[in-house]
Amino acid sequence: MMAEALGDALAMLVEPQRLSLMAIGVLVGLTMGVLPGLGGVVGMSLLLPFIFGMDPFSGMALLIGMIAVGHTSDTFPSVLLGIPGSAGSQATIMDGYPMARKGQAARALGASFSASMIGGLFGAIFLLAALFAARPLVLALGSPELLMLSILGLSMVGILARGAPIPGLLAAIIGLLLGSVGGAVAVPTYRFAAGEIYLYDGIPLAALALGLFAVPELVSLLAENRSVSKSGTVEKGLLAGVRETLSHKFLVFRSSLMGMFIGMIPGLGGSVVDWLAYGIAQRTSRDSETFGTGDIRGIIAPESANNAKEGGTMVPTLLFGIPGSGTTAILLGGLMLMGIQPGPAMLDNNLEITVLVIWSLALANVLAAGLCLALSSQISKISLVPSKILAPFMFIIIVVGAYQSSRHWGDILVLLGVGIMGLLMKEAGWPRAPVLIGFVLAGNVERYLHLSIQRYDYDWLRFPTVITIAIVTVVLLAFGTLYSTKRDGGGPRVEDSNHTVDDEAGAAGTPRPGGGEA
Amino acid sequence: MRLSSVHRLVWTTVILLALAAAAYVAWGYPRLARNFPFAAASVGVALSATLLALDVRRVRCSGHAIEPAGKGQSMLLRLDIDGTFDDETTVESSVFARRLAIYLGTLLGYVALVRIVGVYAGSALFLILFLRFIAKVRTRYAVLSAVLTVAVLMGFQEVVDLRWPSNLLGW
Numbered sequence: 001m002m003a004e005a006l007g008d009a010l011a012m013l014v015e016p017q018r019l020s021l022m023a024i025g026v027l028v029g030l031t032m033g034v035l036p037g038l039g040g041v042v043g044m045s046l047l048l049p050f051i052f053g054m055d056p057f058s059g060m061a062l063l064i065g066m067i068a069v070g071h072t073s074d075t076f077p078s079v080l081l082g083i084p085g086s087a088g089s090q091a092t093i094m095d096g097y098p099m100a101r102k103g104q105a106a107r108a109l110g111a112s113f114s115a116s117m118i119g120g121l122f123g124a125i126f127l128l129a130a131l132f133a134a135r136p137l138v139l140a141l142g143s144p145e146l147l148m149l150s151i152l153g154l155s156m157v158g159i160l161a162r163g164a165p166i167p168g169l170l171a172a173i174i175g176l177l178l179g180s181v182g183g184a185v186a187v188p189t190y191r192f193a194a195g196e197i198y199l200y201d202g203i204p205l206a207a208l209a210l211g212l213f214a215v216p217e218l219v220s221l222l223a224e225n226r227s228v229s230k231s232g233t234v235e236k237g238l239l240a241g242v243r244e245t246l247s248h249k250f251l252v253f254r255s256s257l258m259g260m261f262i263g264m265i266p267g268l269g270g271s272v273v274d275w276l277a278y279g280i281a282q283r284t285s286r287d288s289e290t291f292g293t294g295d296i297r298g299i300i301a302p303e304s305a306n307n308a309k310e311g312g313t314m315v316p317t318l319l320f321g322i323p324g325s326g327t328t329a330i331l332l333g334g335l336m337l338m339g340i341q342p343g344p345a346m347l348d349n350n351l352e353i354t355v356l357v358i359w360s361l362a363l364a365n366v367l368a369a370g371l372c373l374a375l376s377s378q379i380s381k382i383s384l385v386p387s388k389i390l391a392p393f394m395f396i397i398i399v400v401g402a403y404q405s406s407r408h409w410g411d412i413l414v415l416l417g418v419g420i421m422g423l424l425m426k427e428a429g430w431p432r433a434p435v436l437i438g439f440v441l442a443g444n445v446e447r448y449l450h451l452s453i454q455r456y457d458y459d460w461l462r463f464p465t466v467i468t469i470a471i472v473t474v475v476l477l478a479f480g481t482l483y484s485t486k487r488d489g490g491g492p493r494v495e496d497s498n499h500t501v502d503d504e505a506g507a508a509g510t511p512r513p514g515g516g517e518a
Numbered sequence: 519m520r521l522s523s524v525h526r527l528v529w530t531t532v533i534l535l536a537l538a539a540a541a542y543v544a545w546g547y548p549r550l551a552r553n554f555p556f557a558a559a560s561v562g563v564a565l566s567a568t569l570l571a572l573d574v575r576r577v578r579c580s581g582h583a584i585e586p587a588g589k590g591q592s593m594l595l596r597l598d599i600d601g602t603f604d605d606e607t608t609v610e611s612s613v614f615a616r617r618l619a620i621y622l623g624t625l626l627g628y629v630a631l632v633r634i635v636g637v638y639a640g641s642a643l644f645l646i647l648f649l650r651f652i653a654k655v656r657t658r659y660a661v662l663s664a665v666l667t668v669a670v671l672m673g674f675q676e677v678v679d680l681r682w683p684s685n686l687l688g689w
Contacts, residue, residue, distance in 0.1 A: 173562035400682070
């Protein structure tokens, strides 16, 4: 029955009309990924009106084509400009941007797109395998397990704060506090909102991420008066990047696996999976001291994971009708508009649609990676454009992009406020990435802690699954700490662990490069 | 660039005060709304106080005394001069800091333009001024860039239904 459904669904998808619709979805998804601040939700909102009147197969080809590839093209701004193209590409900045500054943008992009493609294919295969096996696993995860997974995510702060533990922890706490702005989890109280209705829903992630990374990088680039690429060249290396992805098979595999499992957990995936993949890759890799300075593994891990995650997110969305993100919530709406009710029937009466989703995920990833690889040698030349030419356009994009978060002037004020804070953090040598980790996990940690205590009092601390995840967290923390202590000879390292991005320029005693006057 | 030791002390103090204020505000919330932010802010206060103490100790150990600002010296300049506890704080870094402030100011200027005349006119004006006077691009290229950018913005508004911030002129 499954083999027959696979064949039928593929035959339907490769019909020219549906293939064209999938390609349109892919193009929209790639465009949304490239533009900072515009993500899957905007893309889905754009496409949703067009599915009226379509048959479910065509509609799904269009929508899944868009969903599958946003995390492929969001690498362009992350690598070339140090600006997160979307929430899932934040960790890619850590090593992608330093590589671009060394003139290795093409190599970084080659590795990224191939890792994205393989991760996406893994996600599709996983979805196929998980269709019948995932139900007990998803249902086995209660609030205590979700809390522990969130704490595992928070432990990544330890990595990103390497060499600056107190500033790193403080940055994470600032993120947790920013994440607790707005409605409280358990009671009808608005926190830190100062009576502003805009803040009742909390601070929008896109505006915060753009402020934290884009504003400081652009302002610094302008002050240094040079292009992103410090060497002033873009070395060839697209295929070398692809080969490096293929040579790190195990890293791609385990990062994809992690992405798929995290994606399967509603509400946890999107913004966390790339950091988890990055952190675990760093802690478990040999010679990990090069992470954060332009290590190709720091790109391969998050990029494999964030594309594989899309396969995982389809499991609760299709099988239980539980959307794990804004994008999948709109997908659910789209399914219902086409008369499809998500749930167990997706494995029975609507099996062909479910299988078409799998084929669409796979084909869209291949198509997107091919397009991005074909375009990247040209697009990577952006890293050569002088900052004074590039920056005004980027200012417009980030202001307009930030405003789309909630279409309120508050978004722009958040962008500016967080931008100034990010600039000061950068100049003080504080890592900025922990702010984002704290921010995206604040709601989960508080919510699941509250639910766990309400439901189980403190008995949940004795659950085997909770203990297992706690042990994994402690082992990863201890392993990372021991390794870095051994590597550093026990002495403190002073570096901007977040950025790297600059900071040969800011290193002690090094004169600042950059010539012309402002 | 790294901030000088004195600037770093100021920065850590600001963070300490902000976290203390957050803890104070959080204390006023109902118990279930209070616990999480109060706990986070309290830990933050303890950590930032520790960091401040370490920074102060470091400054004292460096053996430099902070002299009062000389006549006619601005506070910022005084900090630049006094902040030379680390060899990273050089003349270049004070120039760099000034440039950072100027370019941050251009971003604020762009936002102000958008607030007054709207996204289309504000973006066009900003691009022309920036490209012509800062990037030293020829006027015709600056104007062409502005026209193309506004056209792209209009296209996006049509296709993706992007919205623009309201402006004082109501355009």
